[in-house]
Amino acid sequence: MSKQTHAFQAEVAQLLHLVTHSLYSNQEIFLRELISNASDACDKLRFEALNNNGLYEDAPDLQVRLSFDKAAKTLTITDNGIGMTAQEAIDHLGTIAKSGTKDFMSKLSGDQKSDAQLIGQFGVGFYSGFIVAEKITVETRRAGAAAAEGVRWISGGTGDFEVETITRAERGTSVILHLREEALEYANTWKLKEIVGKYSDHISLPILMEKEEWQDGELIDPNDENGGRKPGGMVKTGEWETINKASALWTRPKKDITDEQYADFYKQISRDFEAPLTWTHNRVEGSTEYTQLLYIPSKAPQDLWNRDKKAGIKLYVKRVFIMDEAEALMPSYLRFVKGVVDSADLPLNVSRELLQESRDVKAIREGCTKRVLSMLEDLAKHDKAPEASAEVTDVLSEEDKAKLGQYTKFYAEFGAVLKEGLGEDFGNKDRLSKLLRFASTTSDTVSVSFADYKARMKEGQDAIYYITADTLAAAKNSPQLEVFKKKGIEVLLMTDRVDEWALNFVHEFDGTPLQSVAKGAFDLGKLQDEEEKKAAEDAAETFKPVLAKLKEALKDKAEDVRVTSRLVDSPACLVVTDDGMSMQLARMLKQAGQQAPEVKPVLEVNPEHALVKKLDGSVHFHDLAHILFDQALLAEGGLPADPAAYVKRVNALLS
Numbered sequence: 002m003s004k005q006t007h008a009f010q011a012e013v014a015q016l017l018h019l020v021t022h023s024l025y026s027n028q029e030i031f032l033r034e035l036i037s038n039a040s041d042a043c044d045k046l047r048f049e050a051l052n053n054n055g056l057y058e059d060a061p062d063l064q065v066r067l068s069f070d071k072a073a074k075t076l077t078i079t080d081n082g083i084g085m086t087a088q089e090a091i092d093h094l095g096t097i098a099k100s101g102t103k104d105f106m107s108k109l110s111g112d113q114k115s116d117a118q119l120i121g122q123f124g125v126g127f128y129s130g131f132i133v134a135e136k137i138t139v140e141t142r143r144a145g146a147a148a149a150e151g152v153r154w155i156s157g158g159t160g161d162f163e164v165e166t167i168t169r170a171e172r173g174t175s176v177i178l179h180l181r182e183e184a185l186e187y188a189n190t191w192k193l194k195e196i197v198g199k200y201s202d203h204i205s206l207p208i209l210m211e212k213e214e215w216q217d218g219e220l221i222d223p224n225d226e227n228g229g230r231k232p233g234g235m236v237k238t239g240e241w242e243t244i245n246k247a248s249a250l251w252t253r254p255k256k257d258i259t260d261e262q263y264a265d266f267y268k269q270i271s272r273d274f275e276a277p278l279t280w281t282h283n284r285v286e287g288s289t290e291y292t293q294l295l296y297i298p299s300k301a302p303q304d305l306w307n308r309d310k311k312a313g314i315k316l317y318v319k320r321v322f323i324m325d326e327a328e329a330l331m332p333s334y335l336r337f338v339k340g341v342v343d344s345a346d347l348p349l350n351v352s353r354e355l356l357q358e359s360r361d362v363k364a365i366r367e368g369c370t371k372r373v374l375s376m377l378e379d380l381a382k383h384d385k386a387p388e389a390s391a392e393v394t395d396v397l398s399e400e401d402k403a404k405l406g407q408y409t410k411f412y413a414e415f416g417a418v419l420k421e422g423l424g425e426d427f428g429n430k431d432r433l434s435k436l437l438r439f440a441s442t443t444s445d446t447v448s449v450s451f452a453d454y455k456a457r458m459k460e461g462q463d464a465i466y467y468i469t470a471d472t473l474a475a476a477k478n479s480p481q482l483e484v485f486k487k488k489g490i491e492v493l494l495m496t497d498r499v500d501e502w503a504l505n506f507v508h509e510f511d512g513t514p515l516q517s518v519a520k521g522a523f524d525l526g527k528l529q530d531e532e533e534k535k536a537a538e539d540a541a542e543t544f545k546p547v548l549a550k551l552k553e554a555l556k557d558k559a560e561d562v563r564v565t566s567r568l569v570d571s572p573a574c575l576v577v578t579d580d581g582m583s584m585q586l587a588r589m590l591k592q593a594g595q596q597a598p599e600v601k602p603v604l605e606v607n608p609e610h611a612l613v614k615k616l617d618g619s620v621h622f623h624d625l626a627h628i629l630f631d632q633a634l635l636a637e638g639g640l641p642a643d644p645a646a647y648v649k650r651v652n653a654l655l656s
C-alpha cells in the first residue's frame with residue numbers, strides 16, 4: 002500500500018487539539034499509557050498464541066524496550082506483542098474506541114482551562130504520546146503476518162494521519178515519539194528509569210533499556226591532560242538490562258509466595274518497618290474481577306485519628322499502577338488497612354471522581370470490607386486458647402498457635418477505629434458488634450465480647466449493662482455500679498472516646514437490649530426480689546417531703562430528684578433520662594468546641610446513707626443539697642458549675 006492520508010475521527014481531532022494545546026500538569030503519564038498498551042499487546046499475543054503457537058515466531062520472550070536517540074530527539078517504545086495490520090492501525094489509532102476516553106470526552110466543557118485540568122486526571126491512552134511528541138511514528142507488524150506486511154503510521158497530531166506499507170522483520174509495534182523541544186528531558190536514562198519505577202514496576206513484563214557506561218572524553222592533545230580532553234559522557238554499551246521489577250507479587254499464586262516475601266512487600270508499600278500482623282490474598286472472580294492483597298499493620302500510625310487520612314490501598318488496573326490512597330476502595334473505618342487492589346475491569350484512565358461513581362468499585366469495596374472482617378473474625382476466633390489450655394494448646398496447629406493473642410493486639414491498636422464502622426456501615430453492623438471487646442467489672446483487660454457477657458448473664462437478667470467513663474478507674478468506681486457489684490452482675494466498662502457515639506447505633510446484641518447503668522430509672526427487673534422492691538417503695542414514700550425540698554433547692558441544676566436503690570455506699574449519683582444525651586458525651590462535645598444541648602441530670606439519692614438521713618431537719622439543708630449534687634457530679638467525672646462555691650460550702654461544714 003502506498004502512502005494514504007486519513008482524517009481522524011472528529012472526537013480524536015478534538016482530543017488531540019486539547020492534548021497539544023494544554024499545559025499538562027502530569028506529563029510523564031504518557032509513558033505509563035504507552036507501556037500499558039505495549040503490555041496489553043503482549044497479553045493479547047499470549048492469548049492468541051494459546052491456539053497458535055506459531056505466532057511467537059522466533060521470539061517467545063515477550064518484552065518492552067525503551068530507547069532514545071538524543072541527536073534525533075526521539076524516544077521509542079517497542080513491544081513484541083500482537084502488532085497491528087494496516088486496517089487495525091487505521092481503526093484503532095484513528096478513532097476512539099475505549100469507553101474511558103469517551104467518558105472523558107463527554108465531560109469536556111469547551112473551556113480550555115478546566116478541560117486541561119480534567120485531562121490531567123485522565124490518561125488518554127495512545128494519544129497522550131502527543132503531550133510530549135510533536136509527531137508520532139508507529140511502525141508495526143501483526144504477529145503471523147509476512148515481513149512485507151508491516152505498516153507505518155505517522156501523524157503530527159492535527160487533523161490527519163498517514164499510513165503506508167513497510168517491511169518490518171520483527172513482530173510487534175514501535176511507537177516513535179519525536180519529542181518536542183520542551184520535552185527533551187525524557188531522552189534520558191535516569192528520567193525514564195524513574196518514571197518506570199513509579200508507574201510500571203509491577204508490570205509483569207520485563208521493560209528493558211540499553212545499558213550505559215561512563216566514558217571519558219577523547220584526548221585531543223596527549224601532552225595536556227586537563228585542557229586537551231573532550232568532555233566525557235554516558236555511552237550506550239549495546240547490552241540491554243531489565244529496569245522494572247517485572248513481577249507483581251499479587252499476581253503470583255499464594256503457594257509460591259513465602260511469608261517473608263509477603264512481609265517485604267508490605268514494608269515496601271506501607272513504608273512501615275514492622276512486619277504486618279496478618280494479611281489476606283485472593284483473586285475474586287465473578288461479575289467484577291480483581292485481586293486483593295490486604296494487610297493489617299501491627300501498629301497504629303500516629304495519624305490514625307485523622308479521619309481525613311487517606312486509605313492505604315493502591316489501585317492497579319491490570320498490573321498498571323493507577324493511584325495511591327484509593328479511598329473509594331475501603332470504608333473510612335478500615336483506613337488502617339494497607340494493600341493492593343488490581344482490577345481487571347476498570348479503565349486505565351479512571352479518575353478519583355469516576356471511582357466514586359463506579360459500580361465495579363462499589364463491588365470491590367464491599368468485597369474488600371468483607372475480607373477484612375473475615376480476617377478479623379478469624380483472628381478473634383483463635384485469640385484465646387480453648388479452656389483447659391495446657392493440653393489443648395499442644396494439639397493446636399502451628400498456624401492456630403501463631404494466632405494466639407493476635408486479636409487482642411489488633412484490638413488494642415485499632416479497636417476504637419473499628420467502632421466507627423457501627424455508625425458508618427450498617428450492612429456489617431452485626432459482624433462488627435461481634436468483634437467488639439470491652440473491659441468489665443470482672444475483667445480489667447479489654448477482652449470481653451458481647452457474646453462472652455451474654456453467656457455469663459445471671460438468671461433473670463434481661464439486659465447487657467454498661468457504663469461509659471473517661472478512664473477505667475473512673476468507670477470502676479462510679480457509684481452507679483454499687484448495686485451491680487453487690488449482686489454480682491457484670492457491667493461492661495467503656496472508656497474509648499468513641500464509645501458513647503458508637504453505642505447510639507447499637508441498641509441490642511443478639512436480642513438482648515443494651516442498658517446504660519447511668520441512664521433512666523433504676524430497674525433491675527427480675528433481679529430484684531419482692532422484698533427489696535417493697536423496701537424501696539416504702540423508703541420513697543417516707544422520703545417524699547425531703548425530696549420535695551431537695552427538688553426546690555436544686556431546681557436550677559437537676560431535672561428531677563428521686564430515691565434509688567441502685568446505690569449502696571454512696572449518698573447520691575446522677576443519671577440522665579433514657580432518651581437524654583449522656584453527661585460524658587455532652588462534656589466531650591463541649592471540649593471539642595461543638596454545641597451540646599444543656600443536660601440537666603436527675604439526682605438520685607440513697608435514703609439509707611447517713612448523709613442523706615441527716616438532711617431532714619438540718620439547718621444546713623440548702624448547702625447539703627448542693628454538696629450532694631456537686632459531689633455526684635465530681636464522682637462521675639464532671640466539674641461543679643461553680644467550684645469555688647462548692648469548696649466554700651464544704652469548708653463551712655467542716656469548720
Ligand SMILES: Nc1ncnc2c1ncn2[C@@H]1O[C@H](COP(=O)(O)OP(=O)(O)OP(=O)(O)O)[C@@H](O)[C@H]1O
Binds near residue numbers: 042084125128348349
Ligand atoms: N503497542 C500496541 N500494540 C498493538 N496495538 C496497540 C498498541 N497500542 C495501541 N494499540 C491499539 O490501539 C488501540 C487504542 O489504544 P488506546 O491506548 O488509545 O486505548 P486502549 O488501549 O484501547 O485503552 P485501554 O488502555 O484503557 O485498554 C488499542 O486498543 C489497541 O488496539
